[in-house]
Amino acid sequence: MPLDPNLKSRILQAVEDGFAEQVSFTQKLVQMPSLRGHEHAIQDLLFRSLQSRGYAMDRFKMDRAAIEAHPGGSKYSDDHSDAPIVVGIHRPRDERGRSLILQSHLDVVPEGPHEMWTTPPYEPRIEDGWMYGRGSGDMKAGLAGAMYALKALTREGWQPAADVFLQSVVEEECTGNGALACLARGYRAEAALIPEPLGDSLIRAQLGVMWLQIKVQGIPVHVAYAGSGSNAIDAAFVLIQGLKQLEVKWNAQRSGQPHYADHDHPINFNVGKIEGGDWASSVPSWCVFDLRVAVYPGDDLAARRAELEDCIRDAASQDAFLRNAPPQVTYHGLMAEGYILQNADEAEAVLGRAHRAAYGAELPIVATTATTDARFFGLYADTPGLVYGPLSDAIHGFDERVNLESVRQNTQAMALFIAEWCGLEEL
Amino acid sequence: MPLDPNLKSRILQAVEDGFAEQVSFTQKLVQMPSLRGHEHAIQDLLFRSLQSRGYAMDRFKMDRAAIEAHPGGSKYSDDHSDAPIVVGIHRPRDERGRSLILQSHLDVVPEGPHEMWTTPPYEPRIEDGWMYGRGSGDMKAGLAGAMYALKALTREGWQPAADVFLQSVVEEECTGNGALACLARGYRAEAALIPEPLGDSLIRAQLGVMWLQIKVQGIPVHVAYAGSGSNAIDAAFVLIQGLKQLEVKWNAQRSGQPHYADHDHPINFNVGKIEGGDWASSVPSWCVFDLRVAVYPGDDLAARRAELEDCIRDAASQDAFLRNAPPQVTYHGLMAEGYILQNADEAEAVLGRAHRAAYGAELPIVATTATTDARFFGLYADTPGLVYGPLSDAIHGFDERVNLESVRQNTQAMALFIAEWCGLEEL
Numbered sequence: 001m002p003l004d005p006n007l008k009s010r011i012l013q014a015v016e017d018g019f020a021e022q023v024s025f026t027q028k029l030v031q032m033p034s035l036r037g038h039e040h041a042i043q044d045l046l047f048r049s050l051q052s053r054g055y056a057m058d059r060f061k062m063d064r065a066a067i068e069a070h071p072g073g074s075k076y077s078d079d080h081s082d083a084p085i086v087v088g089i090h091r092p093r094d095e096r097g098r099s100l101i102l103q104s105h106l107d108v109v110p111e112g113p114h115e116m117w118t119t120p121p122y123e124p125r126i127e128d129g130w131m132y133g134r135g136s137g138d139m140k141a142g143l144a145g146a147m148y149a150l151k152a153l154t155r156e157g158w159q160p161a162a163d164v165f166l167q168s169v170v171e172e173e174c175t176g177n178g179a180l181a182c183l184a185r186g187y188r189a190e191a192a193l194i195p196e197p198l199g200d201s202l203i204r205a206q207l208g209v210m211w212l213q214i215k216v217q218g219i220p221v222h223v224a225y226a227g228s229g230s231n232a233i234d235a236a237f238v239l240i241q242g243l244k245q246l247e248v249k250w251n252a253q254r255s256g257q258p259h260y261a262d263h264d265h266p267i268n269f270n271v272g273k274i275e276g277g278d279w280a281s282s283v284p285s286w287c288v289f290d291l292r293v294a295v296y297p298g299d300d301l302a303a304r305r306a307e308l309e310d311c312i313r314d315a316a317s318q319d320a321f322l323r324n325a326p327p328q329v330t331y332h333g334l335m336a337e338g339y340i341l342q343n344a345d346e347a348e349a350v351l352g353r354a355h356r357a358a359y360g361a362e363l364p365i366v367a368t369t370a371t372t373d374a375r376f377f378g379l380y381a382d383t384p385g386l387v388y389g390p391l392s393d394a395i396h397g398f399d400e401r402v403n404l405e406s407v408r409q410n411t412q413a414m415a416l417f418i419a420e421w422c423g424l425e426e427l
Numbered sequence: 428m429p430l431d432p433n434l435k436s437r438i439l440q441a442v443e444d445g446f447a448e449q450v451s452f453t454q455k456l457v458q459m460p461s462l463r464g465h466e467h468a469i470q471d472l473l474f475r476s477l478q479s480r481g482y483a484m485d486r487f488k489m490d491r492a493a494i495e496a497h498p499g500g501s502k503y504s505d506d507h508s509d510a511p512i513v514v515g516i517h518r519p520r521d522e523r524g525r526s527l528i529l530q531s532h533l534d535v536v537p538e539g540p541h542e543m544w545t546t547p548p549y550e551p552r553i554e555d556g557w558m559y560g561r562g563s564g565d566m567k568a569g570l571a572g573a574m575y576a577l578k579a580l581t582r583e584g585w586q587p588a589a590d591v592f593l594q595s596v597v598e599e600e601c602t603g604n605g606a607l608a609c610l611a612r613g614y615r616a617e618a619a620l621i622p623e624p625l626g627d628s629l630i631r632a633q634l635g636v637m638w639l640q641i642k643v644q645g646i647p648v649h650v651a652y653a654g655s656g657s658n659a660i661d662a663a664f665v666l667i668q669g670l671k672q673l674e675v676k677w678n679a680q681r682s683g684q685p686h687y688a689d690h691d692h693p694i695n696f697n698v699g700k701i702e703g704g705d706w707a708s709s710v711p712s713w714c715v716f717d718l719r720v721a722v723y724p725g726d727d728l729a730a731r732r733a734e735l736e737d738c739i740r741d742a743a744s745q746d747a748f749l750r751n752a753p754p755q756v757t758y759h760g761l762m763a764e765g766y767i768l769q770n771a772d773e774a775e776a777v778l779g780r781a782h783r784a785a786y787g788a789e790l791p792i793v794a795t796t797a798t799t800d801a802r803f804f805g806l807y808a809d810t811p812g813l814v815y816g817p818l819s820d821a822i823h824g825f826d827e828r829v830n831l832e833s834v835r836q837n838t839q840a841m842a843l844f845i846a847e848w849c850g851l852e853e854l
Contacts, residue, residue: 110705112712116644173708211707217543233698233716237664271660272711273704278537280638280699280717280760281600282823285539289660290707333707396709 003420008357011419014152015412022148022411023131023404025049029140030124030133034106039083039170042106046143046168050088053151055166058087062171062181070184072380074175074211077332081107081170085181088166090150090159097162097423099189101383102150102414103179103373104143105172108135109396116398130393130401137392137402142195143168145390145407149414153424160422165189172373174211174333179373183381191347191421192377192385195414197392198368200359200406202351205259205340205367206375206387207266208295211333212308214239215288216276218325233276235321236287242315243269243291246307250295257296259340259367266369267294290332294369297338305331339375344384347421351386354416358409388413430847435784438846441579442839449575449838450558450831452476456567457551457560461533466510466597469533473570473595477515480578482593485514489598489608497611499807501602501638504759508534508597512608515593517577517586524589524850526616528810529577529841530606530800531570532599535562536823543825557820557828564819564829569622570595572817572834576841580851587849592616599800601638601760606800610808618774618848619804619812622841624819625795627786627833629778632686632767632794633802633814634693635722638760639735641666643703643714645752660703662748663714669742670696670718673734677722684723686767686794693796694721717759721796724765732758766802771811774848778813781843785836815840 003011034042043059051057061084067073111121111134119125124133131141146166153159165187169178196203216232216239247269260266270292277284295304309329316322341348348363355363374385391406393399430438442449461469470486478484488511494500538548538561546552551560558568573593580586592614596605623630643659643666674696687693697719704711722731736756743749768775775790782790801812818833820826 109709112705112709113644116712173706209708217540231698233701234667237667240661240664270708270710271658271704272707272709274660274711274714275702277698277700277717278539279600279823280719281636281697282536282539282699283697284699284701285543285825287701290704292707396706398712 002353003416007419008416010156011152011415012358012412014155015148015408015415018148018152018155019408022144026131026141026144027124029144030136031122033122034108034135035110036107036174037079037081037083039081039107043083043086043168046106047086050086050166055088055090058089059084060185062177063184066184067177067180070180072176072180072337072376074177074333074335075331080175083170085170085178086168087182087187090164092159092161092425094425095162097160098191098421099163100418100422101165101167101187101189101192102146103167103169103192103194104139104146105169105178105373106140106143107170107173108138109173112398118399126404129404131404132399132401134400137197137400138395139196139389141402141407142197142389145195145411145414149411149418152415153419154427157427158424159427160418161425162422163189164418164422169373176334176336176373176376179376183376188381189383192374192383193414193417194372194374194385194387195389195410196372196387197389197395197402198387199391200410201364201366202348203341203368203372203374203387204365205297206338206371207369208297208299208301208338209334209336209371210293210295210301210305210331212291212293213288213330213332214291214312215286215328216322216325217286218321230283230321232284232287235319236274236276236289238319238322239312239315239327240271242311246311253296260296263367263369268369269293295338297340299338301335301337334371336371336375337379339378339385341378341384341386344386347384347386350420351388351417354413354420357416358412429780430843435843437583438579438842439785439839441582442575442835442842445575445579445582446835449571453558453568453571454551456533456571457558457563458549460549461535461562462537463534463601464506464508464510466508466534470510470513470595470597473533474513477513477593482515482517485516486511487612489604490611493611494604494607497607499603499607499764499803501604501760501762502758507602510597512597512605513595514609514614517591519586519588519852521852522589524587525618525848526590527845527849528592528594528614528616528619529573530594530596530619530621531566531573532596532605532800533567533570534597534600535565536600539825545826553831556831558831559826559828561827564624564827565822566623566816568829568834569624569816572622572838572841576838576845579842580846581854584854585851586854587845588852589849590616591845591849596800603761603763603800603803606803610803615808616810619801619810620841620844621799621801621812621814622816622837623799623814624816624822624829625814626818627837628791628793629775630768630795630799630801630814631792632724633765633798634796635724635726635728635765636761636763636798637720637722637728637731637758639718639720640757640759641716641718641739642755643749643752645712645748657710657748659711659714662746663701663703663716665746665749666739666742666754667698667716669738673738680723687723690796695796696720722765724767726765728762728764761798763798763802764806766805766812768805768811768813771813774811774813777847778815778844781840781847784843785839
């Protein structure tokens with residue numbers, strides 16, 4: 001049932017009133033360089049924050065066996081995070097509304113060379129209405145937003161009339177295993193919302209993503225005796241060229257994809273990392289590169305992997321060096337299916353109203369070429385996974401930033417969404 | 428004056444007699460992983476060995492200012508070795524013969540992934556007449572050979588009747604600044620011999636070599652929004668493709684080169700090392716690669732550098748990403764001119780006789796597509812720089828090895844060369 005207009009404006013105002021504190025808390029989060037494997041301190045900070053706000057707390061280690069056995073699980077690699085997952089649990093006195101998971105990830109991607117940043121990546125500054133810093137958008141602002149949306153209700157003397165699970169996860173950027181760990185632990189709700197910074201829009205569709213690592217190894221010699229085609233770095237490039245042709249082919253298949261047919265280039269193959277060789281004057285014997293590929297919703301990942309491996313094999317068979325040194329392919333990270341949000345009419349209607357009240361505009365609905373943890377809810381728990389977060393810029397880039405006006409409105413919309421979805425009871 | 432046949436066979440036998448000890452000493456050297464910057468311990472070992480054999484010792488730090496001011500000097504980089512140079516000096520009672528520098532380098536190139544070695548690179552093993560190990564050929568066997576050639580003379584009651592300088596240098600593999608440091612310190616002789624493992628042949632010509640580091644830097648984004656051509660790793664490959672065309676062009680110029688006209692492919696451009704990006708799902712903002720190029724003897728290095736830079740600029744101007752992120756070129760290592768051994772008739776004649784006596788065959792004379800420290804003697808000190816060392820295999824590669832029969836014969840030839848070049852006096 002739509003919210004009472006008076007309650008609505010009190011909630012909007014309560015978010016306003018808490019916004020300075022929310023921004024300051026967000027800055028505190030951005031100050032922590034919570035790179036993969038280094039999220040221990042920030043998860044502890046979250047644990048203490050949620051505990052002090054009265055949530056029942058669950059802090060647990062990801063269950064590797066359960067994750068790797070799950071169809072949505074990604075393989076562990078040596079650099080898999082060992083940080084705990086933190087869940088703050090609100091239980092109502094009287095369970096009358098619909099339960100909700102509010103999930104955010106606190107892992108951030110590497111910030112790259114610091115000299116490319118205007119100001120240091122972990123010293124969040126605010127300028128012209130934007131907060132800058134690695135993780136500001138992706139997605140510490142979203143996590144703080146969810147917490148302060150709930151706090152706004154409290155400030156007005158209310159609390160949700162249903163279970164609410166505030167989940168702070170890790171590993172979103174590389175496997176999704178943090179979100180999956182919550183599922184594996186048994187957490188369920190009638191809807192899930194992830195405030196990823198995708199521009200004040202609801203995400204209708206997201207792509208699947210796989211990470212590959214391709215290793216070329218062969219026999220090096222002194223460069224003075226280099227025959228052509230015996231260089232592992234050159235050979236890696238041959239493979240990359242072959243893969244780029246496959247990228248073209250996969251993009252051409254978009255016409256069959258309702259949510260991506262109109263997109264120019266939905267499928268991005270990205271060589272995100274490369275390393276090879278030890279010495280300028282030695283023909284390099286090894287080269288390793290990391291590739292991120294996207295696939296369409298509904299695609300069978302095993303079939304796509306077979307295509308990738310065939311492509312690599314074909315490229316290798318045409319190269320003198322690679323014929324004698326067949327590349328090794330490993331899947332060392334994300335193994336994510338695509339996802340289309342469906343059977344979410346009620347949740348969408350509630351979010352639509354909340355958005356309209358906060359932004360004074362209709363809720364835009366978009367398809368993203370990225371993946372998010374929302375897939376786990378939809379694909380493996382029959383739960384609508386809504387992705388809806390503030391406007392950001394340069395996520396994964398330099399001078400990443402999040403728009404504070406958008407954060408404010410997004411927090412207001414979240415507060416209204418919670419109020420209507422879960423219902424309210426007096427404190 | 429050719430050696431007395433009886434003396435000759437006594438010297439040959441003396442090398443035989445000392446050979447087991449020589450092999451054992453060589454193994455001791457190969458056991459030490461004297462990678463760039465890590466040659467302190469091995470230089471100390473050399474210092475003590477030479478000192479205990481009665482040489483006057485000079486151990487000194489390379490003079491950076493003198494080196495960088497020298498036309499043959501290579502720029503220091505952060506990983507330049509700080510190890511000392513060691514010189515053992517023999518002075519005769521009566522200086523009747525011709526003085527000689529016997530120079531070797533003890534730095535080795537990185538061994539690469541150990542799993543590619545049949546047995547560990549720093550645990551020298553002997554099998555079927557070969558000694559295996561990083562640095563066995565390049566060039567610890569040569570250094571030991573020079574020392575045991577002198578020791579063979581001693582064993583027979585003789586010593587050179589001229590100054591002999593046993594120079595153990597570093598930085599050969601990356602700059603040549605170790606050899607240059609000896610020159611800068613004032614060491615001179617009437618000939619120099621470097622027992623580099625170039626297959627029982629005298630080197631008539633060697634190429635020049637330059638090291639470049641090329642850095643591409645640009646603006647990264649989340650891969651979901653990757654536009655084409657915004658990837659620093661892809662951009663680096665655009666540059667590499669351009670450079671490969673220049674390599675073809677330079678090879679075509681070999682017809683004007685007396686020592687290289689018949690060579691299939693004298694000029695090798697080698698991308699020996701590459702590194703770029705931080706994260707599979709971020710479009711990489713940076714990529715750095717190391718390039719080794721060769722030039723012909725007599726080439727003007729500055730003109731060749733200009734060609735390289737023009738080539739890189741041209742390639743960059745045709746690429747959307749590189750136009751906005753012009754690559755930076757630095758010269759961070761070898762800056763070596765080519766060298767042709769000339770005005771060395773007397774030394775060659777003496778070496779020819781020594782070789783014939785040791786191998787029972789004529790001395791082969793070859794042009795190499797590598798560089799060696801011999802250039803310093805010829806180009807900057809008007810001294811014939813002879814390069815003549817044993818047969819090796821897979822230098823800079825896996826399972827590097829040196830042929831022990833060749834080492835034995837090469838040591839015999841060196842002993843005979845020293846005896847005739849320097850003359851002998853009784854101990």
